[in-house]
Amino acid sequence: MAERVFVEQNFETVEPSQLISKVGDFKADGCRLGQICGVVLDDETYEIVYSFDKGHQLYNLRVDIKIGEELESITGIYWPAFIYENEIHDLFGVQFNHSALDYQGKFFKISEETPWKPKK
Amino acid sequence: MSKLVILIVIVVAALVCLAVPYLLGFFKFSKTILGSMFKKPSTLMYPVKPREWQERTRGAVGINADDCIGCGMCARACPTNAIEVDKNGGEWTIQRMQCIQCSACVDCCPKDCLTMENLYTIPDVVKVVDTVEIPTKKAAAAPAGGDGDLECDKETCVYCGLCAKACPADALTVDRKEKTWEVDKEACVKCGACIDKCPKKSLSFGGAAPAAAEEPSGDGTLKCDLEECVYCGLCAKNCPAEALTVDRKEKVWEVDDEACVKCGVCVDKCPKKCLTL
Amino acid sequence: MGKRTIIPFGPQHPVLPEPIHLDLVLEDETVVEAIPSIGYIHRGLEKLCEIKDFNQMVYVIERICGICSFGHGWGAVASMEGAMGVQAPERAEYLRTILHELGRVHSHLLWLGLLADGFGFESLFNHCWRIRETVLDLFEKNTGGRVIFSICKVGGMRKDISNENLKEMKEVLEGLKAEIKEITDVFINDASVQNRMVGVGVLTKEEAEELCAVGPVARASGVPQDIRMTDNHGVYGKLGFEPVLEEAGDCMARTVVRIREVFQSIDLISAAIDQIPDGPVDMKVPNKIEGEYITRMEQPRGEAFYYAKGAGTKFLKRMRVRTPTNMNIPAMVKTLAGADLADVPMLVLTIDPCISCTER
Structure with a gap:
C-alpha cells in the first residue's frame, strides 16, 4: 500500500525558455500534472505556477513573464493542460502558442472585460 | 394431442426456469419498496406541521437596538456588504436577501447586541430590506461622556x-x-x-475630563501579604502584563518588578485583599 | 463508415443540473469525439477573494460549491494557516476531519441519487436522498447550516462540538449503515443497473495516469492516489486510513468506489470520535499573511488545490482554487470517444461533475 507522505513546498523558478524541457523531464519521471495557476504580480508581471505530483509529493515550477510575452503550450506533453491554458488565456490574457486544443478565447463566456481589476 | 401438451408444458417450464433467476436480478429493490408502503412518509406536512429548528440553526440576523452604539463593526465584517450603519441618522439597515447567514457580524459585535435567530427570512417577490432605529449619539450616554476622538x-x-x-x-x-x-x-x-x-x-x-484614577498608596512596588494569600492565582490571571507567577501547589507568589505596570488590577481582583501597591 | 453528425449535449440536460456543453461528433450511434466547453457560470470568486480580508474570504470560498463546502472552507483556511506558519489545535483538526468525512457521506449519497435518476430509477433516487436528509440534520444540529456550514476559520473552528453531540452523531451514523447497505446493494446487484454500467466507459490504469485523473475516477482504475495519504491533511494518519481501490475502471467500478467510501467515511468518523482529545478549538493568529503556500485536500470528487499568496496585509494577492472536476474533464472526454450515444449521460455522471466549482 502507498506510504504516507509529508508534502513539502517545492518551488523552483525557471525561465520561460526552459519551461518545455523542464516539463518534459517531469513527464519522463512519471509525474502527474496537478494544476496551472496564473497570478498577477503587479501591473507588468504575471507569474504562472505549474504543479506536478509524483507519489503524493508536490513539485512546483514558477515562470515569471512580462505582459505581452507569450508562452509555449505544454499541451503537447500533458494534454489535460488545455483547460488551464485556456482559462489563463481568457481570464489573464496570456497567450499560449502551439496549443493542442485552443478555444481562441471562447472557453469562458464572461461579459466583463478581462483581466478584471476590482477596486478595494 | 397429448404430445403437444407435454411439449408446451416442457417449453413453459424451461422458460420459467430460465426467467426466474433473470427476473430475480431485476427485483432487488421490491422489498424496500413494499416495506415503505406501510411506513409513515418521511416528508413533513409543511406548513401545517412546522419544522423543528436546532439551537445552532442560522436563520436570520436579529438586533437588540437599545444596546447598539452604531460602531459599524458588523458592516465592515460582512462579506457581502449586506449591512449598513448610519450612526448620525440612527439607522441600522440589513439587506435580507443579500445576507448569507455566516454570522460574522454576530461574532464581531463589541456590544453583543446582534443575534442569530433560527427562523429564515420569509420568501418574497421583492428584495427585503429591514431598517432598525438605533439610539443616536446624543441620546446614548457615552461611557465617559464627550463625543470626540x-x-x-x-x-x-x-x-x-x-x-x-x-x-x-x-x-x-x-x-x-x-x-x-x-x-x-x-x-x-x-x-x-x-x-x-x-x-x-x-x-x-475627547474633551470630557477622565475620571480620576485612585492614586495607589505605598511606595509603588507590588507586595503580597503571604500570610493571608491563598495562592488562588486570580491576580496572575488578570495581570495584563503577565508579570505575576502563582503556583498553588508549591505555594509560590512572585512578581516580576520589571514587567509590572502597577496598574492595580490584581489589587482589585484579590479576594483576600492581601495585595498592596 | 457512416455520415458524421454533431449533436450538442447541454448546457441544459435532464441528467445534469449543471451547465456543461459537449459537442458530440457521432458516427451512426457511436461517439467519435467530444469537445467540452464550460464557462457559463463563471462567478469570479477567486478575484472577489482579493478584495475581502482573510476572515471574510472563508465564507466566500465555502460558496464555491454547495456540496463539498466544508472541504473548500478547510482547504482555503489550511493554505492560509500554512502561509502564516501556524498549526490549528488538535481538537480543531479532529473536528475538521469529522465534518469533512460527514460531507463525503452526504456528497456520495447525493451523487448515488443523481446516478439513479440518470438511468431512470426514480424510487432509488428518492431513497438515497431520504437517507442523505439524516446526514443534513446532523450538520444542522452541529454547525448551524445544512449545506454551508461557516464553522471553519483561520486558526481553528468557530464553535466547538460537544462530546455528547459527537457520540450521538456516531450512533446515528452507525444506525444508518444498515439503511445505506440496503440501498447500495441495489446498485451493485440489480440486473437493470448492471446492464447500464458494467463494462461501460472503461478507463484503464495507464489512461487514468496519462490523463491525470483524480479522486474516485482514478481509484476506480486502480491508481492509488488519495491526498488523505499525505500528512498535511487532517488527522487521517492516526485513523489508519487506506485508499479504496477498484481495478475495472468502468462506470460500475466508479460507483462501487464511492459506495465503499461511504462506509469507510462512517468508520473514519467513528474512529475519530473515539480518539478526539479535549482542548481548545481556536487560537490567535497574526493579522497579516505573507509568503505563499499550496495545500491539497481530498474532496469527495478528488484532489483539490488551494494556493494562497499573501501580500503582507490582511488581503491576499491570490487565492487559487483548483477543483477536482477540472482534472477529470479530460478523462471524461477520452472515455466518451467510442461510447454509445445512450451511454453519454452515464459517463458524464460517473465523474461526478461539479461545473460550478470548476469555474468558481
Missing part, C-alpha cells in the same frame, strides 16, 4: 496594553517598552470597549 491621558497611562487587546477594530497600538500609545482614528469605531477595560481610567472620548 478617543484620547489617552498620558500622565496616568501605564501602557499596559489592555485597551489594545480589548479593541474589536484593532485600532490601538501600545508599546510598553517605548511608552507609546497610538490610536488609528480611521479604524476606531468609538465603541468604548477600551474605556471599560482601562485599569487607570485614563481613556476618554
